[in-house]
Amino acid sequence: MLIICAIIMGFLASCLSSIFGGGFGLLSVPAIFWMINHFSPETPHVMQMTIATGTLCAIPLGVIATYKQIRYKNFDLKLYKSIIIVMTIGALIGAYLATIIDSHSLKYIFGIIVLLTAIWLLIFKASKPRKKTISKPLFKSLSSIVGGISTLTGVSVFSVPFFILCGIEIKKAIGTSTAIVFTYTTIAGMWMICLGIPVMGINWHNLGYANLPIFFSAFIPCILGGLVGAKLVHVLPSHFLKRIFIVMMFIVSILMLL
Structure with missing residues (x-):
């Protein structure tokens, strides 16, 4: 039954992420958290295992999505090179914090951040043009915080709105964010797994926190879901997708806060 649930989760989470340009963790975090609690109720560090496992599951989707964005010329190499180091450092710090904060508190942190992000996206208008008025040091500092929050909660849906608010063109924001998030979540995910080895060990059931x-x-459903989602995004109206996405964020945040 665990395998069936994981297959469904992988497919739907990847499909969702491809449709909305991000948000794999929005579905994978609560789904994996429930699976571990339900099928292995005595397992410690549930939220840490949830984030590490979700990060690993997102890797195949990240490879496909990054390749597509580069192929469609939505990738800004200059932007990528300017902040990838600071965002990765932030992500590593976030991953470390996720290992020292107790699982119960981490669950509430996830719920609160997703709820605040849902409210932000509800009033956020990506179509309005913005001038980049933020200084480079501040931009890098805030980028590092965004990377840290992403790995702390396992969700990176706010990276694209953040880049747009900083004056980056929408398509470049989406394409470059895809590559950046894939890079730092992969590195931070490996780091989190290594931190979990002394705590959880290595056996047939887990590799550190994974x-x-x-x-x-x-793994395979994540790839298939990403391909299906890439097709659906051209069929469904964008305003409808945004509303569904925000509603899902409110539902997920409330469920995790209960």
């Missing part, structure tokens, strides 16, 4: 049965079950 749950291996969930990861291997979701």
